[in-house]
Amino acid sequence: MTNTPEYRMAKTAKLMIDILPDKCDFCGCCVGVCPEDAIELKEAEIFIIDERCTNCSKCVWSCPIEVIKFNKEGVVKR
Amino acid sequence: MxxxxxxxxxxxxxxxxxxxxxxxxxxxxxxxxxxxxxxxxxxxCGEAVSRKGVEEFIEPDEKWIASHITKFSMNAPDGTEVVLPLPEEGFVLERxxxxxxxxxxxxxxxxxxxxxxxxxxxxxxxxxxxxxxxxxxxxxxxxxxxxxxxxxxxxxxxxxxxxxxxxxxFRDMESCVQYTISGIDVDPNTIYFHFGSNAAPQGYLWVFSKGNTSANVGLGVSGLVGKKKSALQFLEEFMERHYPNAAILTSIAGGVPCxxxxxxxxxxxxxxxxxxxxxxxxxxxxxxxxxxxxxxxxxxxxxxxxxxxxxxxxxxxxxxxxxxxGKRHETFDRIKNGIYNFSDEKFNSIAYSFSKVPNDKRSLGNLFKTALIHNPGLLIDVARVFI
Structure with a gap:
């Protein structure tokens, strides 16, 4: 048996929100607009807290450098 | 500890x-x-601040002042530039x-x-x-x-x-991106602002000199704008138009809750x-x-x-x-909401009207007055700022 990654799948919406940490500048814009406190951000580490994210998209619209995207395939859980 | x-x-x-x-x-x-x-x-951070804003807390010191600001340059979407003296000195900091x-x-x-x-x-x-x-x-x-x-x-x-x-x-969050660039020709004592749908809709673009042909060039756009086009794209396009050969020493993202x-x-x-x-x-x-x-x-x-x-x-x-x-900020917020919806034509005609004002009569107050003629509804809120 190989380790199959666990995916975070959409509950209602078809598009999932995905942060690309390699491109991120860790500026905190997305955290400031997130109504659910669903983004964890450290000095150089960022991820979505799966159980809180409602896929509301506000972080996607607010990211200045297009690091947060919609992902149709489902997002690997952190 | x-x-x-x-x-x-x-x-x-x-x-x-x-x-x-x-x-x-x-x-x-x-x-x-x-x-x-x-x-x-x-x-x-864009790093600009008024002298009055900092001297209450710390004695101004050249070691954290990159440039001294005395002039304000407003740049309309059609390229019309209006330069006016600032009522008080400002600094571009070394944050x-x-x-x-x-x-x-x-x-x-x-x-x-x-x-x-x-x-x-x-x-x-x-x-x-x-x-x-x-x-x-x-x-x-x-x-x-x-x-x-x-x-x-x-x-x-x-x-x-x-x-x-x-x-x-998210509409009030200004998504910002800034380059610190070198090898450009800007007046070290002027802060430049660019308005309009090409530069930074529902926000503005700034060029703040850091001295020695270097400057912070950055912009902020509302999340409502970012939905269609990111701050980064706006900045890359501006750089292409204005400073295609500048060296980028720093690039940084940030959010400003406005x-x-x-x-x-x-x-x-x-x-x-x-x-x-x-x-x-x-x-x-x-x-x-x-x-x-x-x-x-x-x-x-x-x-x-x-x-x-x-x-x-x-x-x-x-x-x-x-x-x-806090109450003052509430008034500023109403003025912001008036100005942010200005069309390119409105910015152009404000800059054009103001460019007819003789140099010795140019002031931020007069610029505001010109803006008011174009949007009288702002008058009540502006009056509150000064009363």
């Missing part, structure tokens, strides 16, 4: 350092916890040095500082906040305090953990200061001076409440902030 402090400040930016200093100066014990490894770095000096002044007043200390939770005693949990050098720690001062910037998570709604409507102050900025055992409290001037997006004011009020009130043994005194912070600047 002790197990208990009178005050713990989360975040070592200008607001946090001033809160720490003003509290420590009244004789209470203070600890600052900074997430990053350096105070003052990375610099997520890296500036923030260090502010933190040092807090330390000199007696505050302790830890960097790479990542606060990840609060401690409670009943309903009141009574301390913080944090990761420091890979180990989890707890420290108790009478008052927690949340100065954790645009993210503002600490306040949320205390039950305060801190998130900003809204009124949060409805509540204190709760039992905790107060919020600076960007975390949404104390940014919503019209200009400037947060250094207002954050230091918020921090200084918050630090003093925190120390007073501890010394008097009256925890409820902490809750007077909201009113004192509102009286000092």
């Amino acid at each position: 002790k197990r208990y402090y009178d005050v713990v400040v989360v975040g070592g930016g200008p607001a946090g350092s001033m809160a720490a200093r003003y509290a420590a100066e009244l004789g209470v014990s203070v600890l600052i916890l900074e997430k990053d490894r350096d105070i003052g770095y990375p610099v997520r 890296r040095v500036f923030d260090y000096e502010l933190a040092k002044s807090a330390a000199n007043a007696g505050a302790e500082i830890l960097t790479r200390a990542y606060v990840n939770g609060l401690l409670f005693d009943g309903d009141a906040v009574s301390g913080v949990k944090f990761d420091y050098r890979g180990e989890q720690h707890e420290v108790e305090a009478d008052v927690i001062i949340a100065a954790d910037g645009v993210e503002s998570r600490v306040g949320r953990w205390a039950g305060i709604k801190t998130h900003v409507d 809204s009124v102050t949060l409805e509540r900025i204190s709760a039992p055992g905790i107060i919020l200061v600076g960007d975390a409290a949404r104390q940014v001037n919503p019209l200009s997006g400037g947060g250094i001076a207002s954050g230091m004011i918020g921090g200084s009020i918050g630090g003093r009130i925190a120390a007073e409440s501890i010394k008097k043994g009256k925890p409820q005194h902490l809750l007077t912070y909201d009113k004192e902030w509102m009286d000092r600047l």
Whole structure:
């Protein structure tokens, strides 16, 4: 048996929100607009807290450098 | 590091350092916890500030002043430029040095500082906040305090953990990106602003000289704009049009909460200061001076409440902030909402009308008057600013 990654799948919406940490500048814009406190951000580490994210998209619209995207395939859980 | 402090400040930016200093100066014990490894770095800021905004807190020093500003240049979408003198001098800062000096002044007043200390939770005693949990050098720690001062910037998570709604409507969040570039020809004493749908719709683009043919070139756009096109794309296009050959020394992203102050900025055992409290001037997006004011009020009130043994005194912070600047920011916010919806034609005709004003009659006040002729509804709000 190989380790199959666990995916975070959409509950209602078809598009999932995905942060690309390699491109991120860790500026905190997305955290400031997130109504659910669903983004964890450290000095150089960022991820979505799966159980809180409602896929509301506000972080996607607010990211200045297009690091947060919609992902149709489902997002690997952190 | 002790197990208990009178005050713990989360975040070592200008607001946090001033809160720490003003509290420590009244004789209470203070600890600052900074997430990053350096105070003052990375610099997520255009770095312009008025002299008046900083000299209340620190004696101006050339070592953190990159340029002295005396002129304001408004650039309309059609390229019309209007230059006018500023009523008072301003600075473009070296925030890296500036923030260090502010933190040092807090330390000199007696505050302790830890960097790479990542606060990840609060401690409670009943309903009141009574301390913080944090990761420091890979180990989890707890420290108790009478008052927690949340100065954790645009993210503002600490306040949320205390039950305060801190998130900003995405339309009010200015998503910003900035390059520090070199090899360009700008007047070191002028701050340049570009408006309009090409430069930065529902926001503005700035060019602030850092001296020696170097400048901060950045912009902010509302999340409503970012939905269709990112701040980064706008900046790349501007660079292509204006400075295609400039070397980019730094590129940085950031968010500026351009809204009124949060409805509540204190709760039992905790107060919020600076960007975390949404104390940014919503019209200009400037947060250094207002954050230091918020921090200084918050630090003093925190120390007073501890010394008097009256925890409820902490809750007077909201009113004192509102009286000092908060109400003014509400007016600025209304003006912002008027100006941000100006069309390109409106910006062009304001710049054109103003370019007919003789040089010796040019002032920010007169520019405002010109803008008002184009949008009389703003008049009432502008009147409130000056009364």
